[in-house]
Each structure stands twice: as C-alpha cells, then as structure tokens.
Amino acid sequence: MQAISARGLRKTYGPTTALAGVDIDIAPGEAVAIMGASGSGKTTLLHALAGIVTPDVGAVHLATPMGVVDVARLSDAERTRLRRERFGFVFQEGMLVPELTAVENVALALMLVGAPRASAIQEAAMWLGSLGLAGMEDRRIGQLSGGQAQRVAIARAQVTGASIVFADEPTGALDSVTSAEVMSALLSATVGRGRTLVLVTHDEQVAARCSRVVRMRDGLLVDAGAGAAGAPAASPQPAGTLAPPAPGTAVAAPHPAYGTPAAPRVPLTTEQQWQVRA
Amino acid sequence: MSALRLAPLMLRPSTQGAAVLALPMIAFGIVTWLLGIVVGGARAFFTWTTPDAALYQLLAVVALALLAVPLVSLGGSAARLSARRRDDRLAALRLLGATSGTVLALAVAEATALALVGAILGVAGAAATSPLIGLIPFAGEPLGASALLPATWSIGLAAAVTLLAASSALLSMRRVMVTPLGVARRETPARVHWIVIVLAVAAMAIVAGAFSSFASIGAALGVVAMVAVLGVGFGIAMLVLNLLGPWLLGVQARIQARRASSPVRLIAARTVLESPKAAWRQVGGVALVTFVGVIAGVGSALLGSADAGGEMTLAADIRTGLIITIVGSFLTVACTVGLQQAASILDGRALSRALHHGGMDVSTMDAARRWAVLSPLLLVVAVSAIAASVLVVPLLGMALLFEPVTVLITAGVVVTGVVIVGVGLLVTRPLLRRVATAHVATA
Ligand SMILES: Nc1ncnc2c1ncn2[C@@H]1O[C@H](COP(=O)(O)OP(=O)(O)OP(=O)(O)O)[C@@H](O)[C@H]1O
Ligand SMILES: [Mg+2]
Numbered sequence: 001m002q003a004i005s006a007r008g009l010r011k012t013y014g015p016t017t018a019l020a021g022v023d024i025d026i027a028p029g030e031a032v033a034i035m036g037a038s039g040s041g042k043t044t045l046l047h048a049l050a051g052i053v054t055p056d057v058g059a060v061h062l063a064t065p066m067g068v069v070d071v072a073r074l075s076d077a078e079r080t081r082l083r084r085e086r087f088g089f090v091f092q093e094g095m096l097v098p099e100l101t102a103v104e105n106v107a108l109a110l111m112l113v114g115a116p117r118a119s120a121i122q123e124a125a126m127w128l129g130s131l132g133l134a135g136m137e138d139r140r141i142g143q144l145s146g147g148q149a150q151r152v153a154i155a156r157a158q159v160t161g162a163s164i165v166f167a168d169e170p171t172g173a174l175d176s177v178t179s180a181e182v183m184s185a186l187l188s189a190t191v192g193r194g195r196t197l198v199l200v201t202h203d204e205q206v207a208a209r210c211s212r213v214v215r216m217r218d219g220l221l222v223d224a225g226a227g228a229a230g231a232p233a234a235s236p237q238p239a240g241t242l243a244p245p246a247p248g249t250a251v252a253a254p255h256p257a258y259g260t261p262a263a264p265r266v267p268l269t270t271e272q273q274w275q276v277r278a
Numbered sequence: 279m280s281a282l283r284l285a286p287l288m289l290r291p292s293t294q295g296a297a298v299l300a301l302p303m304i305a306f307g308i309v310t311w312l313l314g315i316v317v318g319g320a321r322a323f324f325t326w327t328t329p330d331a332a333l334y335q336l337l338a339v340v341a342l343a344l345l346a347v348p349l350v351s352l353g354g355s356a357a358r359l360s361a362r363r364r365d366d367r368l369a370a371l372r373l374l375g376a377t378s379g380t381v382l383a384l385a386v387a388e389a390t391a392l393a394l395v396g397a398i399l400g401v402a403g404a405a406a407t408s409p410l411i412g413l414i415p416f417a418g419e420p421l422g423a424s425a426l427l428p429a430t431w432s433i434g435l436a437a438a439v440t441l442l443a444a445s446s447a448l449l450s451m452r453r454v455m456v457t458p459l460g461v462a463r464r465e466t467p468a469r470v471h472w473i474v475i476v477l478a479v480a481a482m483a484i485v486a487g488a489f490s491s492f493a494s495i496g497a498a499l500g501v502v503a504m505v506a507v508l509g510v511g512f513g514i515a516m517l518v519l520n521l522l523g524p525w526l527l528g529v530q531a532r533i534q535a536r537r538a539s540s541p542v543r544l545i546a547a548r549t550v551l552e553s554p555k556a557a558w559r560q561v562g563g564v565a566l567v568t569f570v571g572v573i574a575g576v577g578s579a580l581l582g583s584a585d586a587g588g589e590m591t592l593a594a595d596i597r598t599g600l601i602i603t604i605v606g607s608f609l610t611v612a613c614t615v616g617l618q619q620a621a622s623i624l625d626g627r628a629l630s631r632a633l634h635h636g637g638m639d640v641s642t643m644d645a646a647r648r649w650a651v652l653s654p655l656l657l658v659v660a661v662s663a664i665a666a667s668v669l670v671v672p673l674l675g676m677a678l679l680f681e682p683v684t685v686l687i688t689a690g691v692v693v694t695g696v697v698i699v700g701v702g703l704l705v706t707r708p709l710l711r712r713v714a715t716a717h718v719a720t721a
Contacts, residue, residue, distance in 0.1 A: 052635050053717055077639070084637025095632035099548040111541045112638060156636075 001063060003028040003164060003196045009048050009058035011041075011219075018044040019055060020219035028063075028163075031187060031197040032225070033207035036216035042200040043168055045216065048072070049198060050087055050166045051079035062086075085113055088157025090167035090186065094149035096141045096156070102148075103128060103137035106155045113160055127155035131185050147178035151185050158189045165190045167199040171206055183209055301620055302360035302389070303396040305613045309349050309356070310400025310439045312606050314427050315411055316342050317435065318404065319602075322424040323416075330417065330592070337596065340509050341603045344516075344570070348563050348610045353393075353439060355559075355614055357446035359621040360389040386447045393443030397436040405432065414602070416595050475525055478518040482665070485511045490672035508673075512573065515669055516566055519662055523562050526661060527654045528554035534653065542642060546649030557654045560618050560702075563611035564695035565658035567604055571691030572666035572684070574600040576674060579681035604691060608698055615702025619647070623710050630714040640714050647710070648703050655699055659692055 002025045011019040018041045026032050026049075034042045047053045049060055051071040060071040064086065071079065083089070088109075096105045106124035111117060125137050131151040141149060150170060157165045170186060171179035183206050190197040191211070199210065207213045215223035320338035323331065408426040415421075427435070489511060531550035538544035550557045577597055623630070630643060667679055678684060 047635075047717075050635075080634070080637055080639055082637070083635065087637070089632075089636045091632050091635075095629055095636075097545065097548075097629065097633070099545065099552040104544065104548070108541055108544070109636070111544070112642070117539050117544070 001028070002026060002061070003030070004049055004060065004062050004198075006045075006049060006060045007058055009045065009055045009060070011044055011048060011053065011055045017219050019048065019058075022048075022058070022216075022219070022221050024049075024214065024221060024224070026164075026196060026198060028196055029191055029194050030212060031191045031210040032199065033210040033213045034198070034200045034216060035202070035204075035207055035213060036222075038202075040216040041219040042216055044219075046166050046168055046198060046200055050089070050164075051082055054079075084109075085160065086163055088160065088162035088165040088190075090150065090153045090157050090165065090170040092169045092172045094141065094144075094146075094153050096149060096152055098141045101138045101140055102133065102144065102152045105141065105152055106159050109156045109159050124155065124159055127159050127189075128152065131155055131189065145178075146174055147182055150174065150182045154182070154186050154189050158193075158195070162195065164196045164198065167197065169200055169202065171201065171203060176205070179203065179206060299360075299392070301617055302356040303392045303399075305352060305356035305617055306393045306396025306439060306443060307400040307403065308609055308613055309353050310397045310435060311403040311407070312345065312400075312609060313349060313439070314401055314404025314432065314435055315407065315425075316345055316602075316606065317431065318408060318425045318427040319411060319414075319421065321427070321431070322421050325424050326417075328417070333592070334416070334595070336506060336509065337599055340513065341599050343513075344566070344603050345606050345610070348566075348607065348614065350442065351559060352610050352614045352617070353442045354446040354450075355617040355621065356396075357389045357393065357443040358450040359617050359624070360392045360443075360447065382448075382451050385451050386444060389447035390440060390444040394436070394440045397439040400439070401427075401432045401436050414598060416598065418591050474521055478521045481514055482518050485514050486669055486672060489669055512569075512669070515665060516569055519565060519569065519665060520558075520562065523565060523658055524554040524558040526657065527557050527561075530654065530657050531557075542645045542649060545646035546653065549646070549650040550654055556618070556622075557650065558658075560615050560651055561655040561658050561699065563607055563614060564655060564692075564699060565662040567607045567611065567695055568659050568688070568692055569662045569666045570600060570604055570607070572663055572688050573670060574604065574691075575684035575687030576670050576678050576681075578687060579678045579683045580674060608694060611695065612698045612702055615651070615699050616705055619651075619702060619706040620709055623647075623706060623713055627713040627716075630710065631716060634714040640711050643714060644707055644710055651699060651703060652696075655696060659695065663688060663692065 005023075005025040007023050009019045009022040010017075020041075022041075022045055024045075034045060036042050044053065048055045048058075049071075051060070051074065054072050058072065061068050062071050062082075069082075071082065074082065096102075097108065100108065103121055103124045106127055107115075107117065107120035110120035110123060115123075128134065128137055128151075131154060133148060133151055133155075136144065136148065141152075144152065153170075157167075165186075167186065171182050174182060186197065186199075187209060189195075197210070199206075201207050212225040213223075214221055214225045320335075320342050323334040323338045326334065404427060408423075412422045412425045413420050414425075488507075527550055531547045531554065534543065534547035535551055538547050574597060577593065577600070580593070633643065634640060671679060
C-alpha cells in the first residue's frame with residue numbers, strides 16, 4: 001500500500017510543459033528527495049501531489065483512513081481541507097505569520113483544524129521544545145534566525161499529525177551548517193515518527209540524507225531512485241520514538257479534534273534524531 | 279541598463295489585474311476633485327464683503343482643515359499602493375542588471391504618472407461639478423460661479439497632489455528597499471507614549487470644563503466669538519481623539535489577542551496590535567465623521583427648536599457646511615479603506631499564498647482581515663459618539679441629545695460609515711482571492 005501514488009501526471013502552462021507524464025509511488029515512512037534542474041517540474045510535481053494544483057491529465061491516489069481518494073478529482077474546497085488536515089508544508093522561507101509569535105504560528109495549524117486554543121498552544125510549545133526552540137515561544141518571527149524560523153515551520157507542519165509533509169527547498173535559503181541542522185530536525189519530525197516526507201532540493205547533501213532520490217528532467221521522472229519498488233527504505237527506529245504505522249494502516253491517525261484519537265505525540269529529543277544514512 | 283529599456287518590463291500587465299492600476303488613479307482623482315471643490319467653495323467666501331464674511335471664512339478654513347488631513351493621508355496610501363504594486367518585479371529587474379536606483383526611479387515615476395492623470399481628471403471633475411456646487415445656498419443665496427476654481431489655482435492643485443504622490447512613493451519605496459518585507463519585519467509593535475495619553479485626557483477635560491461654563495457666559499459674547507470658541511474646542515477634541523485612537527485600538531487588541539479562541543480572532547487581534555496606527559488610519563475617518571455627525575445632529579435639533587431670525591440662516595449654513603464635510607469625509611474613508619486593504623493584500627501576497635497552500639481557506643483569511651478592521655471600527659465609533667455627546671451636553675443640555683433628529687442623524691452617519699468601510703473590505707476581497715490562489719512558477 002502506497003501513502004501516495006501518481007499516474008500519468010501531465011500539466012502544461014500555455015506552451016510550457018511542466019509535467020509530461022509522471023508516475024511515482026511513495027510508501028509510508030519514506031523520505032523522497034526530488035532533484036532536477038531549474039524548471040524541470042519539481043515544484044509542479046510537489047504541488048500536484050499535494051493537491052495545490054490539479055494536473056491536466058492523470059490521477060493522484062492518496063491513502064486515507066476513509067479509503068483511497070483521487071486528489072486530482074476533489075473540489076478546490078476539498079483539496080484545501082485535505083491539505084489542512086492531512087498534509088504539512090515547509091517552504092523555502094518559513095512563511096510564518098509575522099504578526100503572531102512562534103508558538104502561535106504552530107498552534108494556528110491546530111486551531112484551524114478545530115483544536116481549542118489552550119491545548120493547541122500547549123502542544124505547539126511541546127513541539128518547539130523538541131525542536132530545540134524552548135524559551136523562544138513568545139518571540140516574534142522577525143526575531144528568529146532563518147534556521148529557527150524553519151524549525152518553527154517544521155513544527156507547524158507536523159503539529160497536526162500530518163501523514164505526509166511536503167517541503168519545497170526547505171534549506172534553500174540557509175548556509176550548509178544550518179541546512180544540516182534543519183534537515184536533521186525535519187527528518188526526525190517526519191520519517192523519524194513514521195510519517196512520509198516529500199522534499200524538493202537542489203542540494204546533493206540534503207538529498208543524500210533521504211531514503212530515496214528521484215530525478216526529473218523536462219517534466220519527466222528520469223530516475224525513480226533505488227527502493228522505488230514500493231517497500232519503504234529501511235528505517236531504523238531509535239529506541240523511544242513512535243513505531244511506524246503497521247503495514248496496511250499506512251496513514252497516521254488524524255488529530256483528535258476531527259477524527260479518531262491520535263497516538264500520543266511524544267516530544268523528540270536530540271538523541272532521538274533519526275538519520276537514514278548517518 | 280537604462281531605466282528606459284526596463285520601462286516596458288514594468289508596464290507589462292501584472293497578475294494583479296487592472297484594479298490595482300485603477301485604484302490609486304481613482305483615489306488621486308477623488309482627492310483632487312474634493313480638494314478642488316472645497317478650496318473653490320472656501321475661496322468664494324473670501325470674495326464676500328458682508329459683515330458675516332469673517333465668520334464664514336473661519337468656518338471654511340475649519341472645514342478645509344477637517345478634510346485636508348484625511349485627504350492628504352489618502353494620497354499617501356494611494357502612492358504607496360501604486361509604488362508597491364509591482365515590487366514583485368523588483369527582483370527580476372535587479373537580475374537583469376538594474377540598480378536599485380533605477381528600480382526606485384521607475385516605481386516612483388509610475389506612481390507619479392498615475393497621480394498626475396488622476397489629478398488632471400480630478401481638476402476637470404471639480405470644474406465640471408462646480409455649477410452644481412454653485413447651487414448650494416449660503417447666506418440665503420446660491421454660491422454661484424464664484425465656487426469655480428480659477429485655472430491657475432487648478433494647475434497649482436494638480437501639481438501639489440502630484441508632488442505629494444511622488445514624495446510618498448519615494449518614502450514608501452525606500453522602506454521597501456531597506457527591508458524587502460517592509461513593515462512585516464518590524465520586531466516590536468509601536469506603543470503610544472503614556473505622556474500623550476495624559477495630555478490628551480487633560481485637554482479633553484479642559485474643553486469639557488470650558489464648555490460647561492460657556493453655557494452661562496456664552497450669551498454675553500457675540501456670535502462670531504461663540505462659534506470661534508466652539509470651533510477651537512471641538513477641534514481640540516478631535517485632535518485628542520486622533521491621538522488617543524491608536525492607543526485605544528492597541529489596548530482593545532491586546533485584550534482580544536489574549537482572549538481569542540478562534541484563528542480568525544487571533545490573527546485579527548495580532549494584526550491590529552502589530553500597528554494600531556495603521557488600523558486607526560482606516561477607521562479613524564469614520565470616528566471623526568461620527569463626532570461631527572453627533573454635533574450636526576444636535577445642531578439640527580437646536581435649529582428645529584429655535585425660533586426664526588437672523589441667526590437662523592447662519593445655523594442653516596453651518597449645517598450645510600457640516601453635511602458637505604461629512605459627505606466628503608465618507609468618500610475619503612471609502613477610498614482609504616479600499617486602498618489600504620489592497621496595499622496590505624499585495625504586501626502579504628507571498629504569505630497568503632503559502633497559508634492557502636498549507637490549507638487555510640481564503641474565507642478564513644478574509645474573515646481575519648474583516649475583524650481586524652470592523653472590531654476597531656465599532657470601538658472608535660462608540661468612543662467618538664460618547665466623546666461628542668459629553669462635550670455637547672454641558673453646552674446644550676441632555677434633552678437635545680435624545681431628540682429624534684439627533685438620534686436619526688447620528689445613527690445615519692454611523693451606519694453609513696460602517697457600511698462604507700464594509701464596502702471597502704468587500705471590493706478588495708477578489709484581490710485577496712486572486713493573490714492567495716495565484717499559481718506562480720516560483721515556489
Ligand atoms: N503558474 C505558472 N505559469 C506558467 N508557467 C509555469 C507556472 N508554474 C510553472 N511553470 C513553468 O513550468 C515549468 C516547471 O516549473 P517548476 O516550478 O515546477 O520548476 P522547478 O523544477 O520547481 O524549478 P526550480 O528549481 O527553479 O524551482 C517551468 O518551465 C515553469 O516556467
Ligand atoms: Mg521549484
């Protein structure tokens with residue numbers, strides 16, 4: 001069972017072909033890096049998988065507790081809801097609400113899916129703490145460094161228990177040391193807890209830490225990467241982290257506010273940070 | 279690379295549509311038109327030689343001042359919007375080798391050109407409508423042709439508006455150049471100094487005190503002196519309101535931010551808290567109009583109860599002037615809200631898009647924006663209605679305040695103000711939707 005799989009994705013913008021027929025399968029617990037030259041269609045593929053754009057042709061099958069849905073056939077409103085409830089996003093530059101504090105930015109994601117404020121703030125603070133941002137909860141976004149802001153964004157992407165996190169060049173604006181730290185945080189917060197990570201990057205070092213690297217050229221997947229047969233990459237689970245979901249129940253439980261009770265979300269410690277190829 | 283060669287790039291239609299081009303131009307047009315009419319009318323009084331002339335001239339200057347301040351700040355907002363409209367092109371232009379000086383020059387030139395077109399249209403509009411304005415009776419007779427602004431004055435007015443636009447655009451762009459994220463990057467919200475609040479309250483108390491003793495000694499003074507004292511008193515009160523407004527909004531927002539239980543309310547309160555002054559700029563106009571409206575209402579009630587006589591015409595003229603001022607202020611408020619909203623939507627477009635990608639409904643963003651304006655609006659309208667009443671009661675007594683005419687006029691002004699602000703929010707809604715759902719090639 002795949003977490004998400006796409007068949008025959010095509011997307012054109014006027015004369016430009018952004019996707020020229022892409023098939024891809026992503027298993028639960030995988031960390032997939034999408035690489036390729038600028039303009040090769042990486043962002044478009046990520047957006048099509050995440051239901052931000054609909055492909056002209058093709059299907060995107062997503063496993064949910066209610067069964068498999070074709071993301072490409074959902075209405076705008078349904079796709080927006082899906083993104084809010086099941087996916088997490090990390091962008092190149094934080095994209096946090098500058099008027100809110102760090103902890104409020106994270107809590108906002110929970111409040112948007114119906115969690116009451118007090119518990120949302122509490123949970124958000126826990127996530128910030130586990131990502132090494134304890135004591136910075138009440139900082140405004142302008143008072144954070146780029147790496148810190150990205151970690152707030154990672155917390156926001158995972159606080160709702162999203163089963164898949166999509167990241168478009170999450171380290172693109174960072175130096176190499178900070179980039180490595182943010183990557184550790186991102187991996188431990190996602191695949192380290194059995195979630196799935198789909199990430200676009202230009203950085204080979206960042207890609208190397210993922211369990212699979214796929215490459216694009218001119219809107220096509222030219223290299224589906226090792227381990228593409230569907231099995232998740234070997235994912236050593238350090239003691240203390242959550243077990244990955246059992247096969248067949250691929251999708252993580254949604255937030256209690258709108259679905260079945262979630263597994264307890266245990267804050268991570270740095271020792272628990274999970275690195276595939278460390 | 280020369281500015282000339284890059285100009286076509288800047289002028290290419292942008293994703294934000296024609297509205298963003300038209301909005302500042304319309305605003306400049308309205309600013310110039312209103313200023314033209316008001317200056318023209320005020321000028322007419324200065325041609326008078328009757329004994330009353332001095333009083334009318336004084337009142338005209340007061341009305342002009344009441345309108346000029348919001349009009350000038352509206353002009354500033356319009357310039358800011360037109361300058362920032364295309365700052366998404368700045369990066370692209372820089373990549374093409376444009377220096378930041380070139381980019382700055384292009385943006386300012388564009389804003390100035392828009393202002394010039396708007397100003398010319400506005401001057402023409404003022405000339406076209408001056409026969410109508412000439413029909414308005416003052417001192418028992420229509421103003422007539424003297425309300426028409428002479429050509430030299432018109433040219434001067436258009437030049438002044440264009441110059442204002444150019445300097446506002448320059449200032450605004452400089453800020454953008456220094457910090458690309460503009461205001462959004464500011465680290466701590468601005469606070470109003472406590473001294474200001476103490477002074478403001480003291481001034482208000484002095485005016486109220488003066489008014490309550492005025493009721494007994496007022497009769498001994500002449501009409502001109504009476505009106506002058508009242509004018510100065512109310513002027514001070516409105517100035518105080520202007521100073522206290524942002525502070526009040528900050529206090530309200532701080533309480534709301536603490537209590538907010540929904541994302542919409544939390545974002546709205548934090549937005550106001552980020553810059554209470556910016557919030558005040560959008561709703562302050564309605565507060566001031568409400569203030570004037572209460573006084574106009576009480577004045578009308580007074581007029582209804584007073585017996586006929588020479589002072590009857592004066593009172594009627596003052597009421598005419600107040601109505602013109604209120605209508606003009608409403609137009610200014612409508613434009614200001616529309617422009618400010620459009621500008622802040624454009625400033626925050628990358629974030630709106632990202633939040634929508636993350637699953638936030640556009641309607642949620644829209645609601646947050648709505649609350650960030652409407653909740654301050656309701657507060658300031660209530661406060662200014664109360665402030666005006668407090669000043670009027672010692673002068674004229676409680677009874678007039680609750681006359682049906684007073685209540686009707688006050689309610690009419692308040693409802694119109696709120697509706698106008700609502701319309702300003704509504705017309706910018708499609709822009710928010712377009713910005714948040716735009717598919718752009720870059721992530
Ligand atoms: N909204 C759009 N309108 C027009 N063309 C677009 C749009 N989005 C993408 N494209 C085009 O589709 C192609 C693929 O774009 P995409 O953003 O997916 O590339 P990318 O691989 O993410 O590039 P980069 O590494 O530069 O981010 C490009 O040629 C791009 O110009
Ligand atoms: Mg991209």
